[in-house]
Amino acid sequence: MASAAQNEIDVRYQYACEVARAAASRALSWYQQRHQLMVEHKRDLQDVVSEADRNVEELVKSLIAERFPQDGILGEESGGDIEGASFIWVIDPIDGTSCFLNGLHNWCVSLAVLSHNEPLIGIVCDPNHHELFHACKGKGAWVNETRIQASPAQQLSEGVLGISHSSRMPPESIIPLLHALLAEGGMFVRTGSGALTSAWAAAGRLIGYFEAHMSPWDGLPGIVLMREAGGVTNDYLANDGLKNGNPVLLANRAIYDQLKALLPTELFAE
Incomplete structure (x- = not known):
């Protein structure tokens, strides 16, 4: 039987995959109407953010808070309170915003879950290619239902x-x-x-x-x-x-x- 601590990780792993899929679906809807988006620049002309980024991040944060209100959340667009939390969700609602805004398919929803300063869960969801890359410590890495491995290249x-x-x-x-x-x-x-x-x-x-x-x-x-x-x-x-x-x-x-x-x-x- 899995320990209570492992169960806490397992339920977050399953939910993280669900959240990433929901966020990617929302982001894809925005992508399909990207020409109507309001866009702002942050540090410079290469660092952009849109209302889609903020809307998708709000969705992700609300879903996490609904299921795990005690967990900390750190988002790219809105920061968050992580002080004292046993589990911390780290999220980027749209990684590759410039690609997103210019009609390139190289963007994704990205999130990770940490506990006690150790990264335990990693999720990357690419809705354009229907791929969910997901991993949890000790459980291998996967794209959808297929296990993945690092390249065997030696040079x-x-x-x-x-x-x-x-x-x-x-x-x-x-x-x-x-x-x-x-x-x-x-x-x-x-x-x-x-x-x-x-x-x-x-x-x-x-x-x-x-x-x-x-x-x-x-x-x-x-x-x-x-x-x-x-x-x-x-x-x-x-x-x-x-x-x-x-x-x-x-x-x-x-x-x-x-x-x-x-x-x-x-x-x-x-």
Whole structure:
């Protein structure tokens, strides 16, 4: 019989999948009428938010509060109160808003659940391709009902690396890696949604994923997915990562070690 603590995790895992599907359905409805949306800029012209982001986040927060009112919630658009909560939900209602607004299918609903500073559940829902990537600690990683595994590649030249970059970071944080990767015979792709790209890496479609700085609502789902898919990741929550964000590096062990050797040593607190 599962322990009471494990049952608390299991019920949240099942509900997190339901919430992600509901949020993705709502987001897809907005996507189909995206030309009517009111759009604002946050830090710069590349950092956008729309009424769809806020509406979907409100839905997610209301669903969580209805079922687990004692849990903390941290959302990209509205923040939240997480002080003292045993379980914390971290949510991005639409990761890849620029893609969303421009009619590109590279966006998703992203959420994770933590307990005692440990990421336990990771969900990425892509409604355009009818894919729900989901993982819970100790239960493997899945896309819909199919189990997924990290790429078996042993060299950087054996596949495509997922990379993201935001205006929060200087160009110098990514250009040296791109140069070294290409020199090794590798290749990369940037899709516009870090959460979705990291899910593809967990599914073995990419050999790994790197971003010099990710916010927790985008970075944590892929961390759980990759670990449960048999790969390894950096310690995202080091140095108060839940508050400050951190780099994200995830891949199988061989690729992880090769990528890490190409990156500045001070980037990772391990």
